[in-house]
Amino acid sequence: MFLSLSLICLTVAVLLAQVNKMTAKPIADAKAMKLQNAISEVVPAFDNDPIAEAFLMPDGQGDSLLVYPAKKGDEIVGYALNSFSTNGFSGNIQIMVGFDMEHRIVNYSVLQHGETPGLGSKMSEWFRDAAKPSQSIIGRDLSKGALAVSNDGGNVDAITASTITSRAFLEAINRAYAAYSGNMDATSGATQSESDTTGTTQSGSVTNISGETNDNDEQDITSQEGGNDNE
């Protein structure tokens, strides 16, 4: 009895290992593809590999966000940030939002959410409806102040009957901007050497690092954070 159960388990393990081997690459490809699409949707055209160059930036609230720099040639044309909010109507909201170099929102895409279909789920389109400037956030310059829904005295119209979702969505955008502006400040004044950044490990809890993390990334992270600590 013990033997036969072990035998079954063993066979099954071998089988699953085979299937895993077979599907591992397509799964990774599909994930990378999704991320790639999300990034290219929200930043100006680029020709580098933002996923490989991703780094972490603190958002000023104890967490860090993944930042994907988009470069055309050697020049950075924008940043895509993987931001989130924990204050959604049901569960977390994860977005990818892109900024150009002038603090303006290029575009966004909603990566993951559990909002009510037909209500909160409208955020995927609502905030980029070019025909309705009072609700669209595309092209807004966040250096002039954080976004807020009009019910709270801001200048973005909330989704009808989904104020909570709208609020959470804008929170995620503002969080992304905090990390973005921190990065802009850091890159303009980041001249210090790498030697004084060895001990910094305050990268907080990042919800979803789906890019490939290699040694280069690690260095990027520490240097960026070191730069910010110096501010």
Added chain:
Amino acid sequence: MNDNLKVLINGIIKENPIFVLLLGMCPTLATTSSAINGMSMGLATMFVLICSNAVISMLKNLIPDMVRIPAYIVVIATFVTIIEMMMNAYVPALADSLGIFIPLIVVNCIVLGRAESFASKNSVISSVFDGIGIGLGFTFALSLLGAVRELLGTGQIFSLNIYPEQFGSLIFVLAPGAFIVLGYLIAIFNKLQKKEGTN
């Protein structure tokens, strides 16, 4: 062969897992927010059912009675893991929308129920037919439920517009709608079956 056909039909109508046996309610209610979701969930379950029925029927003399439940679960879990990996690899969008309910096929009582009550007592061929029958019944029920909910909730069936979306009642896409629609579908199914019985 005739018997196999009977087994097949039996699974779709007389022992329809959803409308008659009322088994596997959790994925039924949770994944049928649209017709396509319901159908893919049904097909995924059908795949697992057929494979696990076949394998368990093959192994029925090898598996000692004392450990049959763990053995069944291992077999079922294997096929569920396989289909989960396949879906993640080749239809990631669908895998995203079904989410946790694909891994949860493992604990779907239809699958274990058929293994225990049918596959472990019958030949491989008729077990496969039972898997197909029950699977089709499950898929049919889930697709129907999904289609009705999608139609009432968003005005579409399989994403085809039937009437403008703003006239849809959102409640049918949400959880309460699943219960209401399921209740009415079971009532209609019962009524139809009763009529058949008296004729």
Added chain:
Amino acid sequence: MENKLVVSPSPHIHSGDTIQKNMYGVLIALIPAFLVALYVFRLDALIITALAVLFCVGFEYLIVKYMMKKTPTVLDGSAIITGVLLAFNVPSNLPVWILALGCLFAIGVVKLSFGGLGNNIFNPAIAGRIFLLISFPAQMTVWPAPETAFTIDAVSSATILGNLKLNPELLPSLQTMFLGTEAGSLGEMSALALLLGLGWLLWKKIITWHIPISIMATVAIFTGILYIFNPIPLYNPLIHLFSGGLMLGAVFMATDYVTSPMTKKGMLIYGVGIGFITIAIRLWGAYPEGVSFAILLMNAFTPLINNYTTPKRFGEVVKHG
């Protein structure tokens, strides 16, 4: 001849109460609230109420006659009350087709699917309102500003409870709430008018005090305790009593005979439960208003409450533990 010798089980003494008598009594009690709605929303209030009654009675007649193949009893007044209460629970500018769907759901699904009056588990009007609230949240949560208020230019206006959490500085005075010219659904305008209705119902002995008073007392005590420790508007018991659908729910919807417990003790448990759930949803829930959800939930508990509060039969030996 034969009719004079009817064999029937007890009770043999009839109080003279009939379904009709009680139902029309409730309708009379709803008149003050209706007058306030007319004053605030003018013609809209009349149209919505009339249409809701028409739809409810019409659907009941059609379904009973053609689907259930029984003699329709629409004139017992219960469908009329469902219509009026449903109308009182929606904004005055609700599109007619949404109202019709709500009536169809209340009558067809909630009432007749379970077998008609007396067999329904849930109060049809409440369930109809919740159906509409979940299905059409955008239309159901935009209230026209009352025409008699000072802000004439406002097309839509947040309710008191909506403002309570977000911007407490916009709250109207308690007097306004009590008399009723704030934004909101048709029938929940004036606490005073609804209390007049309660007075009538109690005087005519159509309902007893247990359910409405226990709901109001629970709400007042619960929020009162919080208010003592932290006196902010969100916890103000008077605001909670006089705003939203609390009065309407406590007086007219929670007291529905069919879906509320039968014993006095049961009624108290039921009322306290509604009070607690209402405040819990109002304070910590995502929805600003919780009365209808609270009533629906406690409706579901009613059979259980009835079971646990069965009175001792006369002469039954009390068990000694």
